[in-house]
Amino acid sequence: MAERPLTLMAVHAHPDDEATSTGGVLARYAAEGVTTVLVTCTDGRCGDGAGGVKPGDPGHDPAAVVAMRQAELEASCAALKVTHLETLGYGDSGMMGWPTNDQPGSFWSTPVAEAADRLAELIRRYRPDVVVTYDENGFYGHPDHIQAHRITMAAVAQTDVAAKVYWTTVPRTAFEDFGRIMKELGIEWADPDPSSPEPALGLPDDEISTWVDTKAYGDQKFDALAAHASQTENIFFLQLGRERFTELMGVETFVRVRDTTDAPLPEDDLFAGLR
Ligand SMILES: [Zn+2]
Numbered sequence: 001m002a003e004r005p006l007t008l009m010a011v012h013a014h015p016d017d018e019a020t021s022t023g024g025v026l027a028r029y030a031a032e033g034v035t036t037v038l039v040t041c042t043d044g045r046c047g048d049g050a051g052g053v054k055p056g057d058p059g060h061d062p063a064a065v066v067a068m069r070q071a072e073l074e075a076s077c078a079a080l081k082v083t084h085l086e087t088l089g090y091g092d093s094g095m096m097g098w099p100t101n102d103q104p105g106s107f108w109s110t111p112v113a114e115a116a117d118r119l120a121e122l123i124r125r126y127r128p129d130v131v132v133t134y135d136e137n138g139f140y141g142h143p144d145h146i147q148a149h150r151i152t153m154a155a156v157a158q159t160d161v162a163a164k165v166y167w168t169t170v171p172r173t174a175f176e177d178f179g180r181i182m183k184e185l186g187i188e189w190a191d192p193d194p195s196s197p198e199p200a201l202g203l204p205d206d207e208i209s210t211w212v213d214t215k216a217y218g219d220q221k222f223d224a225l226a227a228h229a230s231q232t233e234n235i236f237f238l239q240l241g242r243e244r245f246t247e248l249m250g251v252e253t254f255v256r257v258r259d260t261t262d263a264p265l266p267e268d269d270l271f272a273g274l275r
Contacts, residue, residue: 006271007035009128009162011119011152013107013144014092015044015073016228020237021139021168022132023080023221024214024252025270030081031217034271037084037126038077039119041148042107044069046094048231055094068230075227079220086122088115093143101143108143115147116154123159130270131156132254135167137199156258163274165258166210170202178248187239203255209265210254218246 008029010022018026018038030036045062046055047069053059070087077085090107094100101108107115123131133152138145149167156162175192182189192200214221222242228234237245256265261273 004127005033005035006274007037007126007128007130008270009037009039009123009126009131011039011041011131011133011148013041013134013138013142013148014047015040015069016047016076016225016231016234017145018073018080018082019076019221019224019228020234020249022252023076023224024217024250025132025212026080026082027217027220027224028212028214029270030083035083035126036081037086037122037128038082039086039088039122040073041088041115041151042090042092042144043087044073044092046092046098046100050230052230052232055100069228072228072230076224079223079227081220084126088118090115090144093147096141096143107147110147112147112150112154116151116158119151119155120159123155123161127161129162129274130164130166131162132166132168132270135169135255139168139170140201141198162258163260164256164270166254166256166270169208169253169255171205171208171253172200172202173205174248174253175202181240181244181248185240185244187236207255208253209256210267210270212252212254212268212270213250214252215246215250218242218250221249222246 012018026036043066045066049060049065091105093106093108134145134149156165179189179191222245225234263273
């Protein structure tokens with residue numbers, strides 16, 4: 001049908017986000033001949049340093065963290081066979097309320113229009129048929145994830161290139177399975193607190209439009225996450241081991257928020273209606 005291969009663009013906040021929420025689709029679609037483009041917006045300088053040293057603690061050198069995480073990102077992209085990696089290089093803003101939110105060059109303090117223009121340029125260059133990013137809460141409220149959402153939606157609107165746009169999500173039932181298996185394995189796990197003022201994570205199953213089976217690519221997703229093993233929260237997932245990891249994280253789920261194909265919902269393919 002098309003002269004050029006189909007193209008998937010995933011826009012993420014930090015090095016490692018590509019592996020956790022879209023590692024399966026990046027690997028699967030690359031294997032199917034789709035051109036995959038990963039845009040990572042920040043340098044991850046607020047992540048853990050070597051040896052697990054936390055930002056602000058003695059020995060946490062942001063420049064060294066940036067270099068380490070760039071190398072990890074490249075290794076993750078190699079595991080997922082990402083065709084093109086683009087980094088926007090904004091400063092990691094840290095968690096909501098951290099002084100790094102307002103540091104010069106931080107992603108959070110960058111005007112949306114300014115960063116959206118840079119992303120729009122990449123969209124015009126790569127012409128993605130499908131774009132994936134986060135929901136308006138950045139899935140869990142991290143400022144850089146919220147900002148990635150905002151610039152992506154602005155860039156999508158101003159370019160009018162992508163036929164389909166998706167937000168990553170997790171089914172509520174998956175959290176329940178996760179908690180159960182973590183407890184079985186004796187891994188520390190806090191169940192979601194229903195009285196918390198934060199919005200609940202994920203969505204009820206019937207609000208999820210798109211379920212993509214990526215179990216055949218579980219090893220690649222695991223390897224991508226393992227490439228980011230300097231980050232404590234990833235070690236947490238790696239404790240599952242490959243088999244359980246793929247069982248629990250082998251279906252990636254999305255909400256379709258833009259569509260020009262009229263592919264019926266629910267669907268099991270981000271490219272449904274395009275091939
Ligand atoms: Zn992140």
